[in-house]
Every structure is written in C-alpha cells, then in structure tokens.
Amino acid sequence: MKAPVNPQWTVRGRRDRVSLRVRRRAAFVACALAALCLVVLLASLLTGQFSISVPGVLRALAGEGTLQQRYFVNDVRLPRVLTALLVGAALGTSGAIFQSLSGNPLGSPDIIGFNGGATAGALVCIIVLHDSSLLVTGSGAVAGGAAVAVLVYLLAYRAEVTGYRLVLVGVGMNALLGAGIAYLLSRAELTDSLNAQIWMVGSLNGRSWDEVWILLVVLALVLPAAMALSRPLLTLELGSDSAVSLGLSVHSVRRWAIALSVLLSAASIVAAGPISFVALAAPQIAKRLARSVGPSLVVSTLTGSCLLAIADLVSQRVFPAAQMPAGIATIVLGGLYLGWLLLGELRRGRA
Template sequence: MTATANRQWTLRTGRISLRVHRRTAWVAAALVVLCLGIVLASLLSGQYAISLPDVFRALGGHGTLQQRYFVNDVRLPRVLVALLVGAALAVSGAIFQSLSANPLGSPDIVGFNSGASAGALVCLVLLRDSSLLGTGIGAVAGGGVVAVLVYLLAYRGGVSGYRLILVGVGINALLGAGIAYLLSRADLNDSLNAQIWLVGSLNGRGWDQVRLLAVVLVFVLPLAFALSRALLTLEIGEEPAIALGLAVGRVRRWAIVVSVVLSAAAIICAGPISFVALAAPQAARRLARSAGPSLVISALMGAALLALADLLAQRLIAGTQLPVGVATLVLGGLYLGWLLAGEVRKGRT
C-alpha cells in the first residue's frame, strides 16, 4: 500500500491496483461505526429492558427465552431491514441523481416509487394478495411500467435530466390520484391497512424481509457499482460522454433498471418510505467530497439514516411507535426546503 499526494491510498496486489481516497475511507469507516452503534442501541432499547451482556448472550443463543425472542426475532431483523432498505433506497437515489444530473432527481420524486407502490397496492387491495411474492411482482411491474413510460415521454432525440424530472413529477401526480382512487374503492379494513402500508413502516418486519433484501442487494449492487464510472462520465454531458466512447443509451437503460429494482425491493419490505433516496446521496457527496456518485458512501449513509430514523420513531414519544415513514417525511421535508433554497440561490430553478 502506498500513499499518493497525501489524499489517496493505492493498494497493489499482483496485477490488481485499487485507489482509495483517504477522506472516503475515513467517512466509510465512521458510517460503519455509526451503523453498528445504531444496531446496538436498537437491540438494547425497548419496553422489555435487556442489558448489554444479556444482548450478547441472546445473540449467541443463550439467555432466557424472552431475551432470545426480543433480540433475535423482533429487534435484530427489524434493524437489519432498516439498514438494508436504507442502503437500497440511497443507491437507487444516487444512481438517478447522477443520471439526471440534478440533486432533486430521486425515485420518490419522479414517480418510480409511486409506480411500484401502485403495483403493490393493486395486489394488496384488488387481488387480496399480501404475500411477499405477490406484492413483489406487483411492485416490480408497476415500477417498470412507470420507468418505461417516463423514459419514452422524456425522450426527444436524447434524454435531458430536467425533462426527465418534469415528466416524472407529472406522472407521480397522476399516480397519486390513481392510488387515492384505489383506496376509495377498497373495503374499509383493506383501505386502512393499505394507508398504513403507504406511510412506510418497519413494524413486524422479520427474517423473510431480511433474506429478500439480502438476495436483491447481493445481485444488484455489483451492477450498480459497475455503472458508477460510466455515470460519472455521463455527468460531464451527453455529447462529451459520446465522444469518449460511452454507450449513453445503454448506460441509461441499465441505470434505470437497477434503480427501479432497488426501489421496488425496498417498497416490498417497508412500503414507500420517502426522502431517504433524495437526502442520503447528497449527504454522502458532501461528506466524501466526491465528484460523482459515491455509491458505497451513499449506501452506508442511507442505512444509517433510516435505522436512526426508525430508532427515533420508536423511542421519541413514550408509549407510542410512529411509522418510520413519518420520521423520514419530517426530516426529508426540512431537507427538501433547504435544497430548494440552495437551488434558488444558484439560479437553477
């Protein structure tokens, strides 16, 4: 390992050489420590008090039956789902923000999440299928249809980032009306359950959701990381990217597919949680001071943000567990206002 200009490390093993920026490495390490701290706090906190030694005993399969149940079957899968959903949403948002070259570009702003939500809602309300397979198929189908529709409507001899966002915002509004109509036509119990799901919640999440998210991330994240260099090239502009030999259309199509799959997986397991995909990639860029989409830092930032938001939602009001979607809406609304104010100051809106 060698240092280069005191700003990055170069790791060499045989024919393999890897450059790691120092600041990025330190930020990643800090976020990993933060995530571990949030996991430990989540395992310790709750109405059923468990001490730190008892938590570790329960994780090792020892301790009382109640301790093993609350630690291994209730609290641990919930916080793991929060981490994995946050990572999936953040990477999806980072890809789309890079693709649109706009910090406002996010799957929950331009309609991809609404499409996935509408597809899952059709299964929940109309088909009465609440299984992971049924809602999964509905979410992927809905998100895919909206992605294709937005891409086709925004295409005019090429795809402009601002045009993509404007078309997506319009589609998002139409989907919101469609979702409201579905809820109005559903039975009262189905409508109430669907509305709770639409807020976004981690209540009752278990190992089935953890396994589903883990499988999706294992297969999809390598594709996302493989696209990062191409997305960085695309941010300099479409014509320069083409001049450098980049297959812009193919990169965009694969980026949208990866973004939709990650968003759909998150929605299947936790509902349409808002603003994590918007805020986490921008916070990651500012911390890492990276020029392009820092997908690893974005994933860690999204995981930490959502797990922390869920912990606060559970413990902020004594005796009341708020859905995590409420906490992210409050935090995300404040962040969106700050971001829009910054865009206005720059004269970009």
Template sequence: MSADSPTIAPAGAPDAPGAPDAPGAPGAAAPGGGPEPRKRPSAEQVVPGLRVRLAGGRIALRLAGRPLAVGTVLLAALLTVAVLALGTGDFTVSPPDVLRALAGAGTTATDYVVNTLRLPRLLVGVVVGAALGVSGAIFQSLARNPLGSPDIIGFETGAATGALFQILVFGGGAGAVAVSAVLGGLATALVVYALSFKRGGVRGYRLILVGIAAGALLSSVNSYLMIKASLDEAHAAAVWLTGSLNGRGWDQLVPALVAVALLFPAALLLGPHLRMMEAGDASAKSLGVPVERSRLALVVLAVLLCATATAAAGPIAFVALAAPQLARRLTRSAGVTLVPAALMGALLLTVSDFAAQRVLAPVQLPVGIMTAAIGGLYLMWLLTHEWRAGRR
C-alpha cells in the first residue's frame, strides 16, 4: 500500500483523520446519505498565472509567468533600440537628450531632429513590425505550420499587387495606394480561402499550397506591371516593392496606428479560440468553438493587419515568418503567443532598420533588404531544423 492510500479504520473504531468517512474528506457521507461530491479545482489551480478580468469580469486574460517575463525583456530591448535609433545619425544626440526631447524639455535642435525627423519613422517601424508579427502568428497557428506566414502564402504579394495597380495604372496618391493594398490583400485571402475550403473545413497544408500558388501567380502580374510601366514609375514601384521606411512620416503612421489599434484587440479576443483550434477542429468544436466562423474572422483580421503593414511600408519580407517562431521558442509556449509575437516583430523590424541606416552609412538601404538577408538565414535554419526533426 502506498503512502498516499487512504487509511481503513477497523469496524467500530473512531474515524481516523483522512479516512474516507471522515467529515470533509473526499467521498465522505453527506448528511442526506450518499457520497459528498468532489469539489472541482478552480481555474487558477488548473492553469497557473496572473489573471486580469475586464468588462466586469466578462473578459478574462491570463498572464503566465514566462511569457510575461519574455514580453518585459522584449519591451525593454525595443525601448533601448528606439533610444539609440533616435540619437544616432549625422546629428548625434545622447540618450539623456533624446529622453528630454521626447518629454518636451529638449533644445530646439534636438526637438527637431528627434521628434520631427526621426520619431515618425521609428514609430512606423514599430507599428508595422507588430502588425506583421501578429499576422504571422495567426496564420502559422491556423495552418499549424511554421511556414504559414502571409509573405510565404501570397497574401502580402496580393496587397502589393493592389498597390501596384494604383501606382502604375491609376496613378493614385498615398491614401489610394493604402486602400488598394488592403483591398488586394483581402481579395487574395478570400480567393485562397475559397480554394482551400473542402468538406469539413480548411486544412492547413491546402491553405499553404494554394497560397504559394497564388503568390507565384501574383508575382508574375507584378512583374508584368513593372515591365509595362515607364522608367520613373518602375523605379518608384521597385523601391516600394523592396519595403522601406525611408521618408515615412506622420501621414503613414496615423492610419496604420489606428488600424492596428482596432485590429489587435479583436485578435486578442479571438486568441482563446485560436489556441483551442490548434488542438484540432474536433476538439475545438467539442469545447463550443464555432470553428469555421472563428477561422474566417481570424483570417480576415490577419490579412487586414498584413495589408495595413504593406500599405505603410511596402511588402517587408520574413518578419511575419520569423517573429512568431522566435517568440514561441523564447516563451516555450505550446500555443500561439500574440503579444510576444507583436513585440518580437516590432523589435526585429526596428533593429533591421537601424542596421540598414548604419551598415553602409551615409547610404541608407531599404529595410526590406536587411530583413530579407536575415530572414533567408532564418528560413534555411528552420528548414534544416524541421528536416532533422522529421528524421528522428
């Protein structure tokens, strides 16, 4: 008999502490006869972590220890890189002077350099990186595949196609280009989703294969538009297609910030459904999740986030691919982690833009070149890792 086995008292002996018939013990007789029902453990005992309840308790958020710590470190790293980026350039500003300028207590020169010239570009990078990180996390979770990011499965290419039509065919301004990028991304997503849908729902591998095919087709359309355009228009479109934060200001920041501020909370609200769907459609349905409706809503949210980022800075490659996987490995989480993915995406894009500005200074590279170089190395590592894992 193990040490945890209940003690059996002899007949007629008083109840021993911990015996099955002891008052309050599991299985003890209730006053009306019959065993006393076991108490279910609370949610806090089953799933540890700090819980935050919003909207009068209708919305509950769980803050697990390690993801919270990783998010704090990523936020601290992002703020550090931001201060360095705001202070580095042809006119160097020390970190204390950067902080004073941000607080409105700097000199006229530092205020102009930090707040007027450099801050809008930095904030566009943070917003775009966060949007790409969350979009990639959603798509990878839905596809249940680390390659299921919007730049791999064609959604970012579709947004670029919409923007190119506006730039090269209709000659629209910045606002029209942004709207066309969003519409192009949504149209591509709806076509890919419809072609991936089969009886029983959308399968991850079908979504990836159809998305890759759609991306290849749209890439050929983009190439055709570039060939038929004039030299000046083709040059401007080529720079935009690379993905760049050069010249980005408040005009690009405000619409992107408003869109992300609306879309990100909606993604967080659907996050529990996304985590339950990772266990399989059947398991999610048994838990009361409307699987297809939730999947479609998440696809629309992820496409809008991706299209918003593309409209603000052009199609920046590999951030949506790498950020969610790096965040998941740091948090050691079995499920999707949207907030760490957003912070990792913002950090990756900010660091890449800082390097693009300083590696070949005074020449400033488009940030898309830097992310493509880093992302290519990451993709090679990821494919090698998955291949080795498959051979075990």
C-alpha cells in the first residue's frame, strides 16, 4: 500500500528554529500568476497608439532609444501598469483579510464601507479643503477609513464581533456613506464636483511615479505584516472559542487585521480612486485556483494584480480613443463573474 503523497513542502531554517509549510498547488498557482503579471506588463509596454517593438522597449528601459520611446515607455506606460499591479495587490490582500475575518465572501472593503470611508475622507480634502495633493488626500483617506473601521467595529461588538453582524453593520454604514458622499458632491462647486465624480469612477489614466513610490512604500511595510497574519486568520476561521482555546489573542488579531486592511484600501484609493470588485472577487478566485481553505493571501495578492492589470489593458485596447477608466472595466468583469457564479449555483441546485 502506497503512502499518501504530501501536497506540501516543509522549509526549515537552521537548527529547525523556523519552519514554513508551503502547499504545492498554491506555490504553482502563485508562480503562474506572477508569470501572467509579467506578460501583462510586457503587453502594456508594447501596445498602444504609438507602437514600440520589443527591442525598442528594452532600449527605452535601459535609458537608450529615441526620445519618444523613452517618454512613452518610462513616463507613460510603465508607471501606469505598475500602479495597476500594485493597486490590485493591495485590494486583493485587503479583500482576503476581510473575507477571512468575517467568514463571509461579501466581507470586502467596498461592501462593508471601509472604502466608502476612505473615499469620503479623500473627497473632504478635494471638495472642502480644495487640496488634491497626494499627501493631503492620502491623509484624509486613511483618517476616513480608520474612523469608519472603528465605528463599524464598535457597532458590531456584542461581547464579540461575529462575521455576520460585521457585514450587516458594514452594509448599513456603506449606505450612509453613499448618502454623505452624494451630499458633498451636491454642495460642491461645479468644477470640483465634476473632478470628484471623475475621480470616484476609479482610473489609472495619467498615473505617475509618485503613485508608484507611495504604493511601494505602503506595500513594503504592510504586506509582510499581513502575511504574518495568515496562520492566525486561519485559526480564527475555526471560531472564536476554538481560537481562544488554542491560545490565540482573538481581539488583537482582529484589530491588526482591520488596521492593515484599511491601510491597504486607503493607499489604493489615493493612487487610483475607488475601484470596485477587485477586493471582492480576487480572494474567491484565488481560493478556487489554489483550492485552499484559508485566506491564501499570497495567491490573493497576485490574483488582484492580474485582475486589475488585465482590466486596464482591455479597457485601453477595446476603447483606445475614449480611454475607458479601469474602474468601469472591473465593474463589467465583476458582473460577468458574479453571473458565472450564479449559473454555477443554479446547475448545482443551490440557488
């Protein structure tokens, strides 16, 4: 009788003080998604109204080639696709944390209201303070998202925070924030209101290296801490009582998870505006690809990057003259994805 094949690799440090288990399928999926990100990056650099060959792109990246090639590759296309990849990574990780924390596939920042809080904070800076700089809008987004996160947590707290109650309170808070945002837009001057509405669609047009560096700094600080929460979040999915019996500090894990997710959501909103669907769908797609029972943060991060980068590439190539915002493309893809899920549930007799 053959022994069952272990679907995991165990990586051990010196003297076995540190060990890490890596699921083989998750590792293969992560490598495939990383390769897909590179393909999308190369395709984004190659295609456009001003066509550039592969040698031309390589020369431009090396600082050589013609002035036009260096401008379109280094100043226009590369910052845009890198922003798409980084924003997608932030949204995918944030959505995976929230869905694991709430135990509900609807527990994403754009459903619970944290994105709405960050959006409202940024809009106050744009409309009321008349300051649209990255520093000011970033501070407003973080403050708004943090305020809504604290409020939702307190309203959902009844001896403990359950995922079902967290989602219900978050949906109600999201509706209130939508009304507040509509009021802000109605009271703003016409020019400010139009600029704010364009920004709220979520777009990667005109992204520069400023957004790229901000996202890189935030992700470099937040992603390692988020990955360290993978095992505690997996333990928390067993239930609060089971997690406490295993020695897990439930309230501490929840507070850290919410704080990290809010930071990731706020950073993505500052860089590209409120982009819908990615945080909702990326963790679910990642779970199906990796066939994991836990949050699968690494795969969710790469899935979010692929989703947003592909959506932006499609929006540029399908409507080259109109330059359709990436936020609209993600909404369309999200509707198709949810319709596909519904058809699958109908076939299984669950809907």
